[in-house]
Amino acid sequence: MVTESDEKLMAAVRAGDLRKLAVLFERHHRALFSFFVHMNGNRDLSQDLVQDVFFRILRYRHTYVDGRAFPAWMYQIARNASIDTGNKRKGELQLVTNREDDEDRSAREPVSELVAADEAIRRRQEIDLLRRALARLPDEKREVLVLSRFQNLAYEEIAAILGCEVGTVKVRVFRATKALGEIYFELAGERAS
């Protein structure tokens, strides 16, 4: 089976074949949802934003330019949607506990031995600490980190989304990681003492 490229699908949507949007939705809605949850920490808001993005794509389909990388275009729309609706909630970023997700994962892990159980607890604590550190990271640092670490986007694509040079993206990803590390080790220190 030959899979159509995102860009081909989007060109078809633009030409009026709206069903093709469903294929794009299936490919990207999970990643988009997780992007929003990382950015605003609110599952309900993120769900609305994902809907919003896909219907913005439909509404602005005439502005899609051939050959333009679809993910870059989609994330640009996502950032605008986030700014339009999310700004009002600024400062409300909460820690998403994601209890179901954690439980899913731990259920899949073999905890037959005590060692494994210890390891699972240690790992969960580490994840919890990292989540708290991420939530404390300034928006623009968290954004570039999420795009590169969680969204599987190439640096070229991130550069297109953020409107900067590839070299700048590399530096920013590293600086964001460093800033995250500083917060993380500070939190870990607080816990230990």
Next chain:
Amino acid sequence: MKCEDYRARLPEYWEGALVDEERADLEMHLAACAACRGEARSLGEIWRGLGNIPEAQPPSDLRRRFYERLESYQQGALETPPGPSWAARLRSWLPTHPAWQIGLAAAMLVVGFFAGYQMDNRRDAAQVSQLRAEVNNMRQLVTLSLLQQQNASERLRGVTYAYRMAESDTEVLSALLETINHDPNVNVRLAAVDALHGFSGSPVARRGLIQSLSRQESPLVQVSLIDTLAEMKDEQAVPALRTLAGDQAANPQVRQRAEWALGRLSH
């Protein structure tokens, strides 16, 4: 290269994205520079740790809502011919903030009014209707953006804006149906039902209202839907009304109202 340049390559190094030459170069520097080696070790731990964070799973509702809305959008698109292409051009320079959009729409209305007044004098009906179409498109944009706001009172304003649409508009219609089915605020849902009176000529609107009947939990919204359907005199509503009238779990007043509507529809 300075230490900083090497460090900027670390994320790619961890991802295995460096070409052989770059990787060898970096590894050589790490072997020689204790400061970079320390940073690579501690931050590498952070980078790997991020990979252990489970991805947030979208609620199943997300997919259902998407397909629902896409379907009503498509049905609407089949019924009405595609809008004039100038609308797309117009959108490209429009402000995205609702407050600006409303301001702009208001300005367009004033301009449209005076221009229309002048042209009426010259009896230039074609140009007047062109202007009306443009004003109508501004209203569509304002309505759609208001309906997406987080604040219930802003969404309510969006619904009231929908009244001013001169003719059935596919996008506004699908947004209103989405509001009726999913808005958490009962007042906004009620207002959206009222706004759909203006769309009574559209089969999509009628079908949407009928489908919504079984979804609503608020008796107020249910009664409002029943009244609207009775007024539209659409016989396709009969099965849904019968179900509701016979539903022991439903609110007694809602069931009574459904009976009443069935009586009106059968005449």
